[in-house]
Amino acid sequence: MDDNVDTPGNGQRPARTLQGVALDLDGLLFDTEPLYWQVGSQLLDRRGHRFTDQLQRRMMGRPGVQAMQVLIDALQLTDLPETLLEESNDLYAEMLTQGVTPMRGLLPWFDALEASGLPFGVATSSLHRFADQILRQNGLRDRIQFLLTGEDVRKGKPDPEMYLLAANTLGIDPANMLVLEDSENGCAAAVAAGSVAVAIPGVHCEGHAYPGAHLVADGLDDARLLGLLTTKAG
Structure with a gap:
């Protein structure tokens, strides 16, 4: 048996090599x-x-x-x-217009992503103009490689279309893509796409379930989440 094979939810290194990352926006990167x-x-x-x-x-x-x-x-x-x-x-x-609050650990997480060399971007159900505005207000728009929004898909989460499109945009197999989500609908979409799904529930996610998630993390600064970046392609 491959020593890297793991049970979903335990937070161990995934058996698959990560080649890209897709991030939700609302409730995951910003407290919207x-x-x-x-x-x-x-x-x-x-x-x-x-x-x-x-x-x-x-x-x-x-x-x-x-x-x-x-x-x-x-x-x-x-x-x-x-x-x-x-x-x-x-x-x-x-x-x-009053601005939004970044989630705990947001900037260090972006720094860690850039240091890993993995391409990454945002895949959100929000309108493009709102997502773009939030990212620009916080100096993050130029740090991501792509921005996909609800206007780019026909079916919303929990359908996997958004994350299949994200993998296609990155030019990688969905199985080699790390996805971060806060809601059960978003996590279900990531799991259905076949990606390495990580759930980071917020206070607004009480009662949400995350079947199939590789890890349910405590926040963007969770050491287990940061450890997953070591599985990138060499």
Whole structure:
């Protein structure tokens, strides 16, 4: 038996050689989930409904129109998803002007990625303009090799399309790609793509499950996560 073969979830070195990295954005690199909570709360308050943890959980990782459809279906709203999304985007854009908080260990993690020599980028369900704005506000846009957003795929997470596209963009097999996610929908997409999936749950991910994840880390500064970068191609 190969000594590198490991059981998902134990955080040991993966048997596969890493050749690239794909990173989620919301809740993984930046603490944007509270903003999404405020947006959802305002949207539904205007319609006489209450935004809940269960609704947010179902929406996480899905592109805008699909996320709005979750609300419409769950609450039998009469809005079109495109109209609801436009209203949501206006609210979110206003909130972003105040900036967002980086997650703990973000800059050291980027430094470690660059030191490893592995190509890496962001694969998020957010709109391109918002993801680009957040990354530029924090001086990170020029440090990534690619930016994929919900506008680049037809199916949102937990479908694997986003991470299959990320692997294709990197020019590598998905099995040799490390993916970092915070939500169960995102992690499920990474697992379904056949990648080395690492979950980093935030406070907004209470109750989320991560079957098939190689590691459930404590944060971007988790030593076990940093240790995975030693499995890059020599």
